[in-house]
Amino acid sequence: MTTTLDINNVRDDFPILKQSINGHPLVYLDNGATSQKPQSVIDAIVNYYTTTNSNVHRGVHTMSQQATDSYEGARSKVRQFINAGDDKEIIFTRNTTEGINLVAYSYGRQHVGPGDDIIVSNMEHHSNIVPWQMLCEEKGANLLVVPIDDSGELVMDEYEKLLSPRTKLVSITHVSNALGTILPAKQIVEMAHANGAPVLLDGAQAVPHMPVDMKDLDCDFYVFSGHKLFGPTGIGILYGKEEYLEAMPPFLGGGEMIKSVTFEKTIYNDLPYKFEGGTPDIAGAIGLGAAIDYVNNLGFDQITAHEEELLRYGTEALSSIEGLRIIGTAEHKAGILSFVMDKAHPHDIGTILDEQGIAVRTGHHCAQPVMARFQIPATARASMAFYNTKDDIDALVKGIDRVLEVFS
């Protein structure tokens, strides 16, 4: 049974939302860029530095053991959260970008050669384009792009045509950051696997909005950032199937990732430590664990229902504004409303909204190929989280009225 989110209690958990910005109550609609943190996440980080701070692993003293337990405990929480098979398939990284680069460097360099293909889509964030371009340039491989249609859906027929025995990897976003489209991830994976190609899914914009299940999706790699999931910045996750991670060479050499080192030969550590060279962001991992606890406590049933209603309400409200066009109208969307206006450039929209305490993002959202596809230089983007309300949407609409006044 789905119960309704107790929105006032939820908002109370986020101290930053109580602020005023430019003399107005903060309306935070920039969750696609980064999300706010509940008090429990802030407390977990403060508590770690106040009581437990020590380096993890190999320490014999008590605090080091406690820090290790908390750090590894966070890994287990992540594993459960995404329903992966084993803790060793969960690699702590800095963020989504690092996760993709790790796979490009470690898996890509070993398996991609001249004339091979890597497939991405037209709605990728730059972080899921540039690492593959770099790899393709180095190896003489080809980067193929699955087109999107006018509503922002992936054109699956074209994807099918691009798959071939030359396909060495498919790397596609789970939810588009610029358009909000939820991609048919499972189908994308099935089609690639039928062609013998592994799949990386960029889950940065998916994990804050919907449950993700590694066993169900059956993807080979999945990456996301902690800070978009109500956790701290500086911590991210790479999930990889054990068989792939085992066979891959390390990404960063150094401490932690070794079993033994002599000048003649170094023996690498086991998973997941093989990919965690150097002291990790221990507090970040613990903070991410607390964020996952928070999200689990609310439950995705409630989160999804609330956000879908917000999206429906927001879509309707913005659609009724003359001279405003929503970019990204896919059937299945996460809570992202990207839009352009006839009379005002997104940058001007952003400034005028900010004057009213409304935080949105304006620009190309690190997805310039998406902007090129829709032949626009930029959009204004309101991106929602479960703590947003219909009042926030109403404030946005009022803010846009002010834009229309200035540019009348």
Place this chain on the structure above:
Amino acid sequence: MAGLSDLYQEILLEHNSKPHNFKKVEEANQTADGYNPLCGDQITLYLKVVDGLIDDVGFQGTGCAISRASASMMTQSIKGQTLERAEQIFDAFHHMITEPGAELDLDTLGDLETLSGVNEFPTRIKCAILAWHTMKAALSGDSEVTTE
């Protein structure tokens, strides 16, 4: 703190909706492209320089109201001026935009003073300055400039 009305003054909005010298100058002998990668603004500036004088100037491209108005007003202010004078106008403008509270060289700035409100909006300074850096690039023979 400056409010929206200081930023979006009437004259700026007019330049935005009907920019001056918004054209390609076919006989241009010094041109440059300017990019603001953060917001995707792009401008191409055309200068026809004859005997040390800016004989004609035009610009094309896409951008927000502030970058368009700034480009439009810049072309008006430098057209017919010597290169030396254009440099002086650049310096006065740059000073005005980047140093809040600084004394303004109103004789040199003229209408450009309308854009002074931008210095209260740090996130918008790059919008206002894009055309100007593009002019500098064009005059010094660089074909491309990026503000970040």
